[in-house]
Amino acid sequence: MAQPGTTRRPEITIPAHDRTVEQLHDEAFALRQTMLRMASDKGEGYIAQGMDIADLLAVVYFRELNFDPNDPEWADRDRFVLSTGHYSIALYAVLHRIGYISEEKLDEFGLNGADLALSTFDDQPGVEITGGSLGHGLGQAVGMALGYRLDRRASRIICELSDGELQEGSVWEAAMAAASHRLDNLIAVIDCNGIQADGPTVLDMEPIADKWRAFGWDTREIDGNDVAALVAAFDALRASDGRPKAIVLRTTPGKGIPTLESRERAHFVRVKADEWTSLRAELESNRG
Amino acid sequence: MVDLKSGRAGGMGEILDVEGPYEVAPLGTALVELSANRPEIVGLTADMGRFSDIHAFRDAHPDRFFNVGMAEADLLLIAAGLAKTGKIAYCTTYSVFVTRRALDFLVIACAHSKANVKILAGMSGLMNPYGATHQATDDIAVLRMIPDLAIIDPCDATELAQVVKAVADIEGTVYVRSLRGKVPVVFDPEEYSFEFGKAKELRSGSDVGVISTGFMTQRAFVASAAARERGLGAGVLHVPTIKPFDTEAVLRFAAGVDRLVIAENHQMSGGLATLVTEALYDAGLHVPMIKIGIQHRFHECGSQAYMEEKYGLDQGRITRAVIDGV
Structure with a gap:
């Protein structure tokens, strides 16, 4: 069987801003295929979260970010900071797609001693921070945004967070600092999938968008699994007006695979060996 | 014996009982000297600029200085982020806030990432009048267990100034038990030379x-x-x-x-x-x-x-x- 993500080695250009919504949709689908393969190799994982941010990653990597497929350390690159390190499966899938992670390395995901662990570690090309401990992303993104501004680089920092992660106080320390330092080269994207380790979000998180607005962020709230809405939101947040930007994404855990979407305990998914084939069939038939 | 009733619980992290000579704010002076030709050096504090002597750097390079407010986790995260863009980030706060409040951020965002973050921590040890909340009598014990983290405990103004300059060229994260305010001069700067890792x-x-x-x-x-x-x-x-x-x-x-x-x-x-x-x-x-x-x-x-x-x-x-x- 042809392996998704390898048969269509990308013709990525810099910048890649001319992708259509349909092309981005295809990229998101390919990421989901790759993730499902990675998870089925292991039999378990944070698949639901990976599926729910596939659309975001497609838009970020194939429309928003300027990067060099041949040089992950390019000093002028835009940076994507994945704060929820346990979403590693999704980040690895997209880094594989753009050529930073080899097929061999991807196959070793989560195995003993593998470079690609269940959490993200920043010694891997394209992984900007070590992200397993929540609440570490936004503060480092603020530092990167300050560093870029100091060097007069026009590049941007896009930092992903999750709704459960907003319970960490360090997120709000960073949110306050970003607005105070007028970092309009920083975009926070908050994956609100409504789940965390103990089940549905254990604290009343709402109104999330208003919290970011109150902290001084130019904030949009959209369906995070709607590629066109993602494109429109990023387009609406390009102003150099001294305000950091935030997009609150309403997402569905397990998006694209109905069995996973309806699963009650979706934070860490274990699937029986014989179920993977049917999940794969569901993904294919829900391509949309 | 110092009498409790007649003694004043003052001296904010300063050693004032030696004859001297003293040097005022050697940290700030050394950092300003060092940073003149090192544009990659940035300074940060968590509302402890005045009480850590980094204000001299702020005055010399306001564009390279960031006060992040009373937020020690964020101090270390922002420093690590700046380091990831090629900066050498000098941070000041009190030892207790690094080793107790912000430890996870020091361990993962700084040490594990080998980030070029230099923490100049104030009032390490029994070194202030505020009681246990401010007395980092355990900082070495906590920090020595963290891999990829260097720990330096300078003696006086001479050595502190040398350490401030030396840590810029030590790769990765360094924790310094800093000295503030009037700092005694014990070592002759003409004779003494700090060498990292050497007793x-x-x-x-x-x-x-x-x-x-x-x-x-x-x-x-x-x-x-x-x-x-x-x-x-x-x-x-x-x-x-x-x-x-x-x-x-x-x-x-x-x-x-x-x-x-x-x-x-x-x-x-x-x-x-x-x-x-x-x-x-x-x-x-x-x-x-x-x-x-x-x-x-x-x-x-x-x-x-x-x-x-x-x-x-x-x-x-x-x-x-x-x-x-x-």
């Missing part, structure tokens, strides 16, 4: 050997001189780099003396004395040892002199240990 035998003598770190080396010098007047040869090995630990120098020094006195402004367990004990035991070397340090307990508020005398860090205590062996 220095600054006084020789084979009857008794003092192994000391931080400002306790000044007290060790005074004790050594007093011992010499009694015809006793008291060597002093100054250990400014706690991690990586200079095991070789410690073993060489210990093998050449009849007995040891270990002096540190830190709890007696988990710091210098523990490191020395481990080194000696591993090498099969047994040398009688007196530990001068802080007891394993929370401490009350009080002036520096009051606290030192009450808890056995003062000059008299060290001199007794060196001369009388008790």
